[in-house]
Structure formats: structure tokens, C-alpha cells
Amino acid sequence: MALANAVPARAEASDFTLLVREHQAMVFSVAYHFLSDRAVAEEIAQDVFLELYQRLGKLQSAEHVVFWLRRVTVNCCIDAARRRKRRPEIQLEEAETPAAPTREGDPIRSERLRRLVASLPEKARMMVVLRYQEDLDPEDIAGVMNVPVNTVKSQLQRALNMLRQKAGNLK
Amino acid sequence: MGQLDMDRFDQDLRNALERKSPSPGFEGRLTARLGQQEHRTRWWTAWRRPPLRWAAITVVSLLLLVGVEEWNERQKELEQGQLAKDQVMLALRIAGSKIRLAQSKVQDLSQK
Secondary structure (H helix, E strand, C coil): CCCCCCCCCCCCHHHHHHHHHHHHHHHHHHHHHHHCCHHHHHHHHHHHHHHHHHHHHHCCCHHHHHHHHHHHHHHHHHHHHHHHCCCCCCCCCCCCCECCCCCCCCHHHHHHHHHHHHCCCHHHHHHHHHHHCCCCCHHHHHHHHCCCHHHHHHHHHHHHHHHHHHHHCCC | CCHHHHHHHHHHHHHHCCCECCCCCHHHHHHHHHHHHHHHHHHHHHHHCHHHHHHHHHHHHHHHHHHHHHHHHHHHHHHHHHHHHHHHHHHHHHHHHHHHHHHHHHHHHHHC
């Protein structure tokens, strides 16, 4: 959905609903893959959209909305992780609803990879999620997370090396 | 790890981290929370409007004034009551001393 002009100060309900429908999977998934907790991820997603509703008049474009959603979601997730202050426990898999047609792949290997990602330090974990879920470049990740690009590149590299090493041991 | 393995690993990671949808009813729950938030905002906005705020302040001030007046009246009544009590006690003491004086005179006369 493209917003041709700045969104009006008091968002029409239908505009907001369209934005929710378009972006709910993105927001929820970032939170879910970061926190490995479906219930908390949904709560965070709701909080983010409630905040969006208040802020819509200040967002300039569709791209700005997406950027804003990612940034706020990232911040909320990192805050939630710090509040928990423990390793995220992977919930026993409930029936998951893919947002898009499921890609081919080994579901068991996918689950194990998710667990490995969940064991990463917070910032590195979020970088991996943004890189592989959202296909963001290091520059975009740096913008969303408000960290230097070189930090993203080095932390991402280290995290991926670790994941590859551990994943190589998964058979 | 060879290039092929790295590409495969990247794809595996993308598969593992593909987007998922929240549980059914997400939009409905969000709408419900939005409604509650709007309701709370309406109350808060009404309170922040000067006329309503000043009306509330005036009512509270009047109630305080009335309360203070009542308290002052009560204090006055208590003071008056205490004064009356003191006067009665004084009268009793005077009467008592006069009686004792009369008794002593009677005794003197009876001794003569």
C-alpha cells in the first residue's frame, strides 16, 4: 500500500486497518523470532500498533511507516528481553500460521536454527532477525537499530559464524 | 564451509525466520484495546478542559469552606460550653465557702 501523501492528522479507521493488515506479520514475526514467545510477541505487536495509531499524523510516507514500525518493534523487543533477563525459552510449537506460502525446508532443522538464533546476545539476535527475516542490508539494520554500520557488520559476521559452526553440528 | 554450504545455510536461516502471522483475532483484539484507549483519552481530555477543571476546583473549594465553617462553629460551641461549666464550678465554690462560713458562725454562737 502506498501512501501518496502524508497521512492525515487523524487517521481514518480504514487507513489504520489497512496498515495493520499489511504489516502485522512483519511486526509480530520480528518480536516472535526475537523473543521466542508467541503471547509476548502478540502483546508487543499490539502495543506497537496502538502507538502507530497515535503517531500516524506525523509519519510522512509508506516507507516512513515501515521504518518507524521496525524501529519501534526493535526497541520494544529489546526492552522486553531486558525485563525478562533470562534466556528466552522456546515455547512448544503451537500451530503456526505462515504469513506467506511456506518455503521449502526441513521444519526440524528450522526449529533448531530458531533455537540457535534465540541463544544469541540480544543485539546480534535482532541483527540476524532483521537480516534474514526482513532481508535488510547492514546499512538499513544500522538505521533501524541506531548503531554504526561497522558494528552491524562485525556483530552479524560473528553471529553467523557461530550459528554456522553450531548448525554444522546439528544432524 | 564452502560457498554452496554457505548459500544453503543462508537459505535455511531464511526459512527458519520466515514471517509468521499472529493468532486469529489479532485485529479484533487490537480494535478492542483501541476503543478502551480512546475511552480513557476522552475522560482525560474532558478533565483537561478548563471549564470542567475549574468547576471541579470550585466545588472542592466550596466544600472545604463549608467544612471549615462547620468546624469553627463547633469550636465556638465547645468554648461556650467550657465557659458555662467554669462559671457553674465557680458558683459552687462560692456557695460552698459561704456555707462553710455560715456553719462556723453557727458553731461560734452555739459555743457562747
